[in-house]
Amino acid sequence: DAGVTQSPTHLIKTRGQHVTxxxxxxSGHKSVSWYQQVxxxxxxxxxxxxxxxxxxxxxFPDRFSARQFPNYSSxxxxxxxxxxxxxxxxxxSTGPAGELFFGEGSRLTVL
Amino acid sequence: GIQVEQSPPDLILQEGANSTLRCNFSDSVNNLQWFHQNPWGQLINLFYIPSGTKQNGRLSATTVATERYSLLYISSSQTTDSGVYFCAVRAGDYKLSFGAGTTVTVRA
Structure with a gap:
């Protein structure tokens, strides 16, 4: 079974831009969480x-927002x-016992 | 919010050595997890252990919830054990609170 998948893996943006x-x-997990690691x-x-x-x-400031879709992706x-x-x-994503499983992450660089 | 303290902050081991990492937390928890973060940044689940003792190969963990601490044991360390080990807890709400991590370096 596939684990948590994230995209993109790496991206570079400039100040003032927007990122998604x-x-x-x-599969089967209905809860998704987001974390930032500096x-x-x-x-x-x-x-x-x-x-x-x-x-x-x-x-986190209001510049950060999220949503979850009917297929539980986010x-x-x-x-x-x-x-x-x-x-x-x-x-x-959260497993049945409440444990979290993490994806590989998206590394964002802002120039 | 709940405070999570990990010790030591850094650990250097010779291959084959044993070690113990500690996690103290400031309140009762309903979730405690140990993770290993690899050099590429992925958090690998080691243990989900809100209480009791578990073992998985050369790794084992013990959580004494009444005394608010958890221990992660690494036996016969290998160079692939290098990385940052995080303890994370949840105290009844929706988020995991992470410690600052223990950076382990295993030398051949």
Missing amino acids: LRCSPI LGQGPQFIFQYYEKEERGRGN ELNVNALLLGDSALYLCA
Whole structure:
């Protein structure tokens, strides 16, 4: 079975641009979460979605938004990119016991 | 929010050595996971262990929930064990809170 898949794996943007990151959860998993990991730190929670509804939001500005589709895949959108948004963005789906499974991440560089 | 502290921050091992990584957390949890982050950034699930003891090959983990700590044991370390090990907990809400990680370097 496929794990959590994310795209793109790497991307470079300039300040002020917009970015969309995509995630497909493990088959059968209905909850998707997004995390941001900057260099040298642990991942920080951004959003959780379950059955297309936002269940939680971390301490991130409104420039960050997300949505979940009927097939449980998800998009993370970031507007007006700043240099500080450069990070590894990780998507996770939640298993039946509540454990999280992470994808390989999307590495965003903002120039 | 819940605080997660991992120790030591860095660990250098000779191949074949054993080691123990510790995770302390500040509140009761209903989820605790250990991850290994490989050099390409992927978080690999090691254990889902909100309480008790589990073993998987050369790795084992113990969580003592009443005392708010978890331990990850690496035995007979190999160079492929190098990387960053994260402990992450959930305290009843929807998010995992991560520690700062332990960077393990195994030398041949």
